[in-house]
Amino acid sequence: MRKVYLDNNATTPLHPEVRETMIEFLNENFGNPSSIHWAGREAKKALEDAREKVAKLINAEPSEIVFTGSGTEANNMAIKGIVFQNLERKGHIITSSVEHPSVLNTCKYLQKKGFEVTYLPVDSYGMLDPEDLKKSIKKNTILISIMMVNNEIGNIYPVRELASIAKENNIPFHCDAVQALGKIEVDVKELQVDLLSISAHKVYAPKGVGALYIRKGLKIEPLITGGHQEKNRRGGTENMIGIVGFGKACEIAKREMKEVAERVKRLRDKLEKGIMERIPDVKLNGHPEKRVPTTLNVSFLYVEGESILLNLDMEGIAASSGSACTSGTLEPSHVLTAMGIPHEIAHGSVRFSLGRDTTEEDIDYVLEVLPPIIQRLRSYSPLYNKAKREK
Amino acid sequence: MYSEKVLEHFKNPRNVGVIEDADGIGEAGNPRCGDMMTIYIKVKDDVIEDIKFQTFGCAAAIATSSMMTELVKGKKIEEALKISKKDIADALGGLPPIKMHCSLLAEDALRKAIEDYLKKKNK
Numbered sequence: 105m106r107k108v109y110l111d112n113n114a115t116t117p118l119h120p121e122v123r124e125t126m127i128e129f130l131n132e133n134f135g136n137p138s139s140i141h142w143a144g145r146e147a148k149k150a151l152e153d154a155r156e157k158v159a160k161l162i163n164a165e166p167s168e169i170v171f172t173g174s175g176t177e178a179n180n181m182a183i184k185g186i187v188f189q190n191l192e193r194k195g196h197i198i199t200s201s202v203e204h205p206s207v208l209n210t211c212k213y214l215q216k217k218g219f220e221v222t223y224l225p226v227d228s229y230g231m232l233d234p235e236d237l238k239k240s241i242k243k244n245t246i247l248i249s250i251m252m253v254n255n256e257i258g259n260i261y262p263v264r265e266l267a268s269i270a271k272e273n274n275i276p277f278h279c280d281a282v283q284a285l286g287k288i289e290v291d292v293k294e295l296q297v298d299l300l301s302i303s304a305h306k307v308y309a310p311k312g313v314g315a316l317y318i319r320k321g322l323k324i325e326p327l328i329t330g331g332h333q334e335k336n337r338r339g340g341t342e343n344m345i346g347i348v349g350f351g352k353a354c355e356i357a358k359r360e361m362k363e364v365a366e367r368v369k370r371l372r373d374k375l376e377k378g379i380m381e382r383i384p385d386v387k388l389n390g391h392p393e394k395r396v397p398t399t400l401n402v403s404f405l406y407v408e409g410e411s412i413l414l415n416l417d418m419e420g421i422a423a424s425s426g427s428a429c430t431s432g433t434l435e436p437s438h439v440l441t442a443m444g445i446p447h448e449i450a451h452g453s454v455r456f457s458l459g460r461d462t463t464e465e466d467i468d469y470v471l472e473v474l475p476p477i478i479q480r481l482r483s484y485s486p487l488y489n490k491a492k493r494e495k
Numbered sequence: 496m497y498s499e500k501v502l503e504h505f506k507n508p509r510n511v512g513v514i515e516d517a518d519g520i521g522e523a524g525n526p527r528c529g530d531m532m533t534i535y536i537k538v539k540d541d542v543i544e545d546i547k548f549q550t551f552g553c554a555a556a557i558a559t560s561s562m563m564t565e566l567v568k569g570k571k572i573e574e575a576l577k578i579s580k581k582d583i584a585d586a587l588g589g590l591p592p593i594k595m596h597c598s599l600l601a602e603d604a605l606r607k608a609i610e611d612y613l614k615k616k617n618k
Contacts, residue, residue, distance in 0.1 A: 408529055410553035414497075414505065427529060427553070436529065448526035448551075484511050484557060486533040486549035487526055 105420040108466045112306075112398060112459030113255050113283060114424055118349070119308035119460075125352040126310070126345055136341055138333060151342055154351025158315055161354040162281075162300065163291040170316045170334045171347050175282040175303030176206035177327065178316040179249075181338070182278040182299040183210050185324030186247045187219060195246030196220040200232055200261075201442040203251055207280055208438070211249075220244070229391040230259045230443045237266055241273050248277045252284035252295075256426055256439040256455060257390030258399025260288065267296045276322065282306055282314075286357040287365065287396045298322050304346060308460065309353035313346035364460045369397030371467050372458050376400050378471040383478050385491075389426075389440060389453055401426070403445070403453045406488035407481040412454055415477040421470055426453040448487070497554060498588035500562075505554040508561035510568065512547040519612025523604035530556040532600050534564075534608040541572050548604075555594035556601075562586050563601040572609060578602070 109117070118126075129150060135143030137151045152166065159166040172178045187197065199211050201223040211221045222240045226232055237248070248270045252263050263279050270277035278299040281290050286307035292300055299322070304313040318324060318337070330339020379386055385405040404412060409427030416423055426437025427450070435441070436450035445453075456470070482488040497505070514535035524531040530552030537545035546568050548560040563583050567575045580598035584590045590598060 406551065408552050408556075411505070411557060414502075414554045418506070447528070451526070451529040484508065484549055485551040486522075486531060487551045489513065489533075489549055 106469055108421045108469055110456040110458060110462065110466070110470070111422045111424050112462075113258075113455065113457035115305045115311065116308045116459050117461060118310065119353055119356055121356055122309050122349045122352045126349045129348045130345060133344070137344065138331065138341070147344055150348050151344065154347045157351040157355045158302075161285070161290070161358050162302070162317060163293050164317050165320060167335070168292075168317050168320055170318060170337045171342055171350075172314040172316055172338060173312060173340075173343065175204075175280070175301055175306070175314040178282075178301035178303070178314040179204070179206040179278075179280055180210050181316050181327040182301060182318075182324070183207065183214070183247065183249055184327055186276055186278070186299075187214060188325040189323070190246070193244070193246075194218040194220070196222065196242050196244045198222045198224065198237065198240050198245060198248045198250075200224040200226065200250050202226050202230060202232075202254055202256075202259075202439045203249070204255055204280055204282065207249055207251070224250075226442050228444050229394075230254060230257050230389070230439065231391055231394065232261055232266070234262060234265050234269060237269050241269075241275065245273070245275050248275055249280070250277075251280040251282075252290065253281070253287065253396050254390070254439060255283045256437055257401045257443075258283075258395040258457075259391050260284070260394050260396060263295050263297065267298075270298075271296060283396070286353075286361055287398055289361075292317055292319070299324075304350035304353060307350075307353045307357050309349040310346050313343055313350045315350070360460065365397050368458045368460070368462060371462055371464065372397055372400050372456075374464075375456060375458075375467050375470060376402075378467070379474065382471060382475045387449060389443070389445065398458045400456045400458075401453060402456075403440075403449045404478050404481075405449060405452060406485045406491060407478060408451050409453055411481055412452070412477060415481070416454075416470075416474070419473045419477075421473065424455045424457070426455065427451045496591055497558075498590075500586075500588040501555060501558040501590065504558035504561040504587065508548075508557055510547050510561065510564035511549065513549065514545060514547050517547075517608075518615065519608040519610070521604045521606065521608030521611055523607060524552070524556075524600045526551055529553065530597060530600055532556065532560055532604040534560075534604040536608045536612060538572065538612055543567055543570055543572065543575055552597065552600075553594070555590055555597040558587055559583050559590070559598045559601040560604075563598075563605055567605060572612075575605065576609060578605070 135147035409425030
């Protein structure tokens with residue numbers, strides 16, 4: 105059976121060069137980078153090489169990069185690291201209603217602990233209005249955390265503009281850039297952010313590594329206390345093999361990003377156009393232009409997402425959905441509901457996320473397989489039946 | 496995550512459709528919650544002669560609808576009323592815990608169709 109992987113926002117396959125680099129490293133280097141002897145020094149060198157490559161991709165200084173165990177940990181470290189500096193003063197945090205759960209649930213946790221949180225709304229395209237941020241700032245606002253690219257719909261948020269509002273008000277600004285890295289330019293100096301989270305496995309490197317950019321001079325509380333690793337900012341012996349892979353992937357991304365983005369955008373647009381032409385009653389979720397080139401999120405009216413995914417999976421196609429049935433809760437995607445999309449339409453959403461390995465043949469195959477699946481599921485659907493009668 | 500039987504009924508659901516001159520119609524669920532089912536029955540001499548369903552929902556919702564219609568077809572009304580959500584789930588080789596409410600939906604929709612039939616009959 106043909107296998108087509110269109111879930112690159114969930115995770116990406118290893119880049120062949122990353123795999124090579126990791127195998128080479130595994131064969132030769134085992135030391136603890138904290139040790140002073142030759143084995144330690146070799147590991148330390150590999151660690152600092154990787155740090156430099158990661159820093160370079162986002163235009164940071166190597167000393168501003170702290171490696172973590174995931175993007176989720178980086179988000180936790182940024183948010184808790186700021187607000188835990190003053191536990192007596194339970195300040196106010198501003199975030200958006202469409203953040204990744206690692207930001208959203210961290211904020212909800214802090215709310216339970218007595219902090220005040222504002223969740224900025226989005227419009228029907230899933231876009232944020234910087235005016236809303238201005239209006240939400242209070243005297244006791246201690247942190248603003250807003251993502252750069254939305255994982256579900258691919259929207260790109262005006263981080264530079266949002267961060268400059270934070271700067272004018274002397275409030276630290278954190279940006280979750282996990283879904284932006286490697287897809288669009290991420291330049292911490294241009295964006296003027298104070299903290300920025302990234303993750304390795306979204307850029308063709310292994311799972312289990314992330315990083316947090318902490319602007320020079322900004323103090324934050326460590327999330328994991330322990331040894332003096334990462335300049336006392338994150339205890340625990342470094343995940344060397346993952347970090348080395350992450351470094352290589354960042355080096356490659358710097359080189360390949362533009363070419364991949366152009367190629368993938370053409371394929372994504374072909375997929376979008378092809379679906380709209382072949383299948384009636386489909387709704388695009390997200391902003392038609394202000395969107396990364398890899399992501400397409402659409403709702404197929406009158407059918408439910410999990411049943412679409414399972415049918416696609418039977419044909420070898422991997423995608424994802426904002427349906428409640430795939431999330432393990434009874435609520436559909438918080439992103440789609442924040443956009444005001446009715447629940448029954450949110451349940452029918454499917455996210456196709458393309459990557460550097462996606463081919464023209466993959467897209468042709470999806471366009472061949474998908475229309476009969478939707479048609480068949482609609483023939484089972486009482487909602488479709490009703491809509492047809494009303495027409 | 497799903498049993499072979501669930502996947503088989505999901506791929507090839509039995510008795511999908513509408514009975515235009517149905518003796519009873521039952522509806523359960525809500526599209527807002529991601530699943531909704533409509534059941535049509537044709538009854539003769541207290542026996543469910545024909546049954547059809549339409550379901551908006553996940554694989555479990557479609558498979559439980561399909562299995563329920565198979566269990567009920569040709570049965571007497573009183574026997575059909577004895578079929579529980581557990582019977583439906585068991586016949587499918589079990590359901591993941593989070594999907595158990597789908598089998599309740601099938602039981603519910605069937606009961607409502609039978610109620611509808613009895614109400615019309617006693618008029």
